Amino acid sequence: MRNVSSIRIPTSHFRILNSIICLPCRSPEGEGALSDLKRNFSSMDLSAFLLQQFVNAIFLGSIYALIALGYTMVYGIIELINFAHGELFTAGAFIGLIVLTALQQIGWVETHFVLTMIIVFGMAMAYVAVLGVAVEHVAYKPLRTSSRLAALLSALGMSIFLSNGMMLSQGVSDRAYPQVFGFEAIEIMGARITNGQIFIILLAFALMVGLQLFVHRTRLGKAMRATAQNKTMARILGIDIDMTIRITFMIGPALGAAAGVMVGLHYGAVRFDMGFIFMIKAFAAAILGGIGSIPGAMIGGLIIGGIEVFWAAFLPSAWKDVTTFTVLILVLYLRPSGLLGEGTTEVRV
Amino acid sequence: MRKIAILVLCFALIIGFQGMAAAETLKIGTLSPLTGPYAQDGTDILQGVKTAVAVYGQLKGFDKVEVVPGDSACDGGKATMAANKLINSGVNVVIGAYCSSATEPAQIPLMDAKIVQITPASTNERLTAKGYEYFFRMPPRDDVQAWSTVQFLEKKLKAKTIALIDDKQTYTAGLTANITKFAEESGKVKIVAHEHITPGDSDFTAVLTKLKRVNPDVIYMSVYQPEGSKMIQQARKLAMKSAFLSEDAVFHPKFLEVAGPAAEGVYLTFAQAPDTPERRQFIKTYMAMWNAKAVGSYAYYAYDAGMMALAAIEKAGTAKADPLQKTIRSNTWTGVSGDIKFDKHGDRKIAHIVWLVKDNQFAPYWDPLTGKDL
Numbered sequence: 001m002r003n004v005s006s007i008r009i010p011t012s013h014f015r016i017l018n019s020i021i022c023l024p025c026r027s028p029e030g031e032g033a034l035s036d037l038k039r040n041f042s043s044m045d046l047s048a049f050l051l052q053q054f055v056n057a058i059f060l061g062s063i064y065a066l067i068a069l070g071y072t073m074v075y076g077i078i079e080l081i082n083f084a085h086g087e088l089f090t091a092g093a094f095i096g097l098i099v100l101t102a103l104q105q106i107g108w109v110e111t112h113f114v115l116t117m118i119i120v121f122g123m124a125m126a127y128v129a130v131l132g133v134a135v136e137h138v139a140y141k142p143l144r145t146s147s148r149l150a151a152l153l154s155a156l157g158m159s160i161f162l163s164n165g166m167m168l169s170q171g172v173s174d175r176a177y178p179q180v181f182g183f184e185a186i187e188i189m190g191a192r193i194t195n196g197q198i199f200i201i202l203l204a205f206a207l208m209v210g211l212q213l214f215v216h217r218t219r220l221g222k223a224m225r226a227t228a229q230n231k232t233m234a235r236i237l238g239i240d241i242d243m244t245i246r247i248t249f250m251i252g253p254a255l256g257a258a259a260g261v262m263v264g265l266h267y268g269a270v271r272f273d274m275g276f277i278f279m280i281k282a283f284a285a286a287i288l289g290g291i292g293s294i295p296g297a298m299i300g301g302l303i304i305g306g307i308e309v310f311w312a313a314f315l316p317s318a319w320k321d322v323t324t325f326t327v328l329i330l331v332l333y334l335r336p337s338g339l340l341g342e343g344t345t346e347v348r349v
Numbered sequence: 350m351r352k353i354a355i356l357v358l359c360f361a362l363i364i365g366f367q368g369m370a371a372a373e374t375l376k377i378g379t380l381s382p383l384t385g386p387y388a389q390d391g392t393d394i395l396q397g398v399k400t401a402v403a404v405y406g407q408l409k410g411f412d413k414v415e416v417v418p419g420d421s422a423c424d425g426g427k428a429t430m431a432a433n434k435l436i437n438s439g440v441n442v443v444i445g446a447y448c449s450s451a452t453e454p455a456q457i458p459l460m461d462a463k464i465v466q467i468t469p470a471s472t473n474e475r476l477t478a479k480g481y482e483y484f485f486r487m488p489p490r491d492d493v494q495a496w497s498t499v500q501f502l503e504k505k506l507k508a509k510t511i512a513l514i515d516d517k518q519t520y521t522a523g524l525t526a527n528i529t530k531f532a533e534e535s536g537k538v539k540i541v542a543h544e545h546i547t548p549g550d551s552d553f554t555a556v557l558t559k560l561k562r563v564n565p566d567v568i569y570m571s572v573y574q575p576e577g578s579k580m581i582q583q584a585r586k587l588a589m590k591s592a593f594l595s596e597d598a599v600f601h602p603k604f605l606e607v608a609g610p611a612a613e614g615v616y617l618t619f620a621q622a623p624d625t626p627e628r629r630q631f632i633k634t635y636m637a638m639w640n641a642k643a644v645g646s647y648a649y650y651a652y653d654a655g656m657m658a659l660a661a662i663e664k665a666g667t668a669k670a671d672p673l674q675k676t677i678r679s680n681t682w683t684g685v686s687g688d689i690k691f692d693k694h695g696d697r698k699i700a701h702i703v704w705l706v707k708d709n710q711f712a713p714y715w716d717p718l719t720g721k722d723l
Contacts, residue, residue: 044562052561052587056554173389174575176607183585183611194586267551268582269575269607273385277549312555318517318545320555 048190049313055193057309058302059266062204065301066259067282069211069294070252076228076292077248078144083155084135085256086279087162088128092257093270094170096124097177104178113180121203124261125254132253133246135162141242166272174271177264200262207255208298215294220247228292281308284328290341299339303327373412375668377402377658378435379651380428380445380455381470383420386549386575389603390447391421393645394469398444400635400648401655409663421455423448423518428455436462441668444654447647448573449473450519456484463670465677467658469650472597473523477694483674485695487650487686491520494596494618495527497701497717498569501616503537505703505715506592508566512542514556514580515571524571524596541565546576553580554587561589570595578607585611592616597701602643605709616714618701619646620686628685653684 044052067089074082100120103109108116139158143151181196215221226234227244235241263278264270281304289300304324311323331339379398381391395418402414417438419431428451435443436458443459443466446452452471459466460481467485468476474490502508513528515521525543532538542563544556557580560568568584568591570577577599584593593615600619605612622628631652635644657677662668665676682689689697702723705714713723 044564049558049562052558053555056552056558060552060554167384172384172392174578174603174607176603176609179582179609183588185586185588192586192588197586263551267579268609268611269578271386271575274551277551308552309555312544313559316545317556317559321547 044190051189051191053309053313055191055197057306059197059201059305060309061302061305062201062208063259063262063301064278064282064285064305065298066204066207066255066262067278068285068289068297068301069208070256071283071286072289072291072294072297073248073252075286076294077224077245078140079148080140080151080155081283082135082140082252083152083279084139084158084162085253085282086275087159087166088132088135088253088275089256089260089278090166090270090272090275091131091162091260092124092128092253093260093264093274094166094175094272095127095257096120096261096264097175097270099123100178100180104180109178109180116180117199121258121261124257128257128260129250129254132249135253136246136249141245163272163275170272172272174269177268177270179268181265196266200266203258204262207258211251211255212294214251220244224248281324284325287338288328288331290338293338293340296338296340303339375408375411375414375662376417376438376440377414377655378417378419378438378440378443378445378464380419380421380431380435380443380451381447381651382423382451383418385422385424387423387447387573389574390470390598390601390645390647391423393648394445394447394651396635396639396641397469397645397648397651398655400631400638401652401659403638404631404634405656405659408659410666414659419443419445421446421448421451423451425450425454428452429458431455432458435459436464440464441662442467442658442673444469444651444658446471448518448520449476449523452476453519456481460484465658465670465673467654469654470647471520473519474527475519475523477696481695483670485654485674485677485691487654487689487697488597488647489620489699489701490696491524492527494701495524495531497618497703498528498594498596499531499535499538500717500720501594501618501703501715502532502567503535504717504720506567506594506616508538508592510539510541510565511567511569512544512560512563512565512591513540513569513571514544514546514553514560516546516548516573516576518548520598521571521573525569528569528571546572546580548573548576550576551579552583554583557584557587557589560591561587565591567592567594570599573598574601574604575607578604578612581608581615582611594618597646600704600711601646603645605706605711609709612706612709615706617704617706617711619704619711620699621702621713621716622649623685623687625685627683631685649684649686653682653686653689656684657682657689 070085074080103116135158139154140151143154185192185194223239223244226239227241231241285300285304286297288303289296307324307327308320312320379395381394382388383391399416402416408414417435417440419435421428421431428446432455443464446455447470449471452468460483465483469487472488472491474492477486502511513525515525529540532540542560546553546556570580577595581593595615595617597619600617632644661673661676665672678691691697700718702713703715704711716723
């Protein structure tokens with residue numbers, strides 16, 4: 001019944017793997033160790049354990065990927081790291097909280113669940129899209145022709161401004177998110193995945209696929225790619241550069257806002273400064289995947305989530321973050337433009 | 350000539366104002382995290398002290414009492430900077446800080462400047478083990494807490510195995526170290542895993558899944574409230590069978606609010622709350638004053654620290670550190686967290702009980718000193 005064939009580990013390796021994986025299972029006394037090991041294995045076998053950690057990794061990774069998309073799209077089009085992105089993500093979470101609380105009070109969560117979710121995600125994404133355009137208009141557009149350092153500082157300033165604005169309006173402490181999904185879950189081969197997680201993973205992947213289709217199948221997407229390749233040439237060919245940049249600043253932050261609502265729905269609490277930690281991880285994901293590349297950001301997010309979860313799963317959890325960033329440094333050392341990066345900055349004259 | 354005259358005038362004004370200020374205003378500084386992940390507790394502490402100043406009213410010998418807030422941000426460097434700022438602004442007493450990792454470095458400048466410091470929250474036992482005579486602590490120590498925890502595990506839960514989770518900070522890591530020590534001494538509870546998380550993180554599923562596989566009888570969460578609230582929700586989503594036990598940093602109304610139904614059945618250690626008329630009055634005053642739904646756990650200690658400091662200054666007739674610390678030490682004070690009497694280290698005689706979350710409320714459950722249900 002221990003069906004490990006799906007992961008293809010020979011039995012001899014299986015035992016060695018067990019001794020590595022189950023480091024904490026071993027107790028100092030030799031005698032008790034075996035019985036402990038047996039008892040532990042009755043609770044959750046290896047395949048279930050791996051599958052559960054895989055679910056954890058996919059979930060965390062898809063959230064990182066959604067946030068990373070915002071960085072990579074903005075960088076791809078105007079070569080600027082949008083440091084305010086973490087704050088836009090948090091703003092999305094707060095808008096979601098406000099809308100969801102209001103809808104819960106009029107009882108829509110019970111009666112019109114799907115509609116509630118559409119309204120919550122729609123409002124959060126729409127608000128943050130407008131906010132993103134406003135940020136671009138105020139902080140980046142006037143500096144588009146000046147040095148990159150000026151735009152970078154402006155981005156940092158915007159980040160601090162938004163963060164403090166949210167602190168003053170939403171308070172300094174955790175705000176509880178209505179738990180609309182509860183703890184119901186389905187169990188596949190011993191791994192649990194809650195209804196909320198299924199919904200969030202599906203939505204995240206739908207958004208990513210949608211974005212990919214938008215960029216590659218629509219006229220606007222084509223304009224966006226053209227602008228990213230060569231702004232001057234795109235303008236000569238009649239593309240409205242300002243409009244294209246504005247649309248990029250709507251889509252990127254809107255995806256971040258969706259991730260913010262997802263974080264609130266799953267983790268149960270939001271705070272004005274929660275964008276920071278997610279920002280660092282998502283930024284790392286964007287760079288790992290190759291900043292400027294949309295599939296790169298998605299893969300980068302999943303890889304960062306995977307490293308975090310699987311390191312903590314098998315090896316000392318205290319070193320989780322050290323490892324994540326070590327991997328990032330190693331990848332950049334071997335491939336400076338990231339996994340899927342095209343080295344655009346060098347190619348472009 | 351005119352330049353010199355202006356300079357002299359400036360100095361005279363500065364010195365004159367300083368003299369006037371010292372004679373009339375008593376400044377109470379607070380150190381607590383007003384920003385960052387633990388801002389909720391930090392705000393509770395500041396509000397507790399402000400409530401004490403408002404309730405105490407007129408202080409003999411002073412025209413007014415001013416509260417100078419300092420932001421320690423649960424960070425050693427920022428706490429030291431805030432402490433120096435408080436010293437420069439001429440505070441007479443400092444109430445704070447919250448995180449032990451912030452209190453420890455902040456002690457150094459405060460003790461050098463001879464300022465009485467009362468912590469309403471930091472529980473690491475090292476803080477009072479350094480022989481500082483101006484340092485006092487309101488809550489019980491971590492070794493007391495760890496002892497109570499191990500007693501509870503052995504005698505009440507009769508647990509055989511336990512897994513520890515901490516976030517590597519002074520307070521949380523100190524607590525797990527103490528539990529390891531006490532558990533190994535008696536040898537009845539075996540520690541089968543010791544995991545770490547990063548403060549400020551949201552996702553703990555990797556570590557929790559690891560522990561689900563180890564399947565200990567009890568999982569001990571040595572973390573602060575924001576992480577604890579999220580961790581317990583994720584544990585429930587993973588349908589973990591182990592019992593969950595936590596400590597005084599998670600014991601906060603916010604834990605119940607954020608974790609909601611996930612918090613049911615969690616055991617926590619916290620000092621016993623005496624049901625006195627003063628406490629009820631304080632809760633009423635605090636909630637009205639700050640428009641709060643519930644009183645944060647450390648607001649009680651902060652209020653007591655504020656009230657005791659004011660009463661001691663009035664009794665000593667001065668805010669100077671030496672007579673003040675002698676007065677605080679030699680008297681027994683009544684507070685909303687029970688009677689306050691300090692030993693020679695600056696610790697109170699106060700112990701923890703075990704609480705259980707039931708119907709989204711903290712309910713007293715078991716007393717480690719008597720071994721009886723409450």
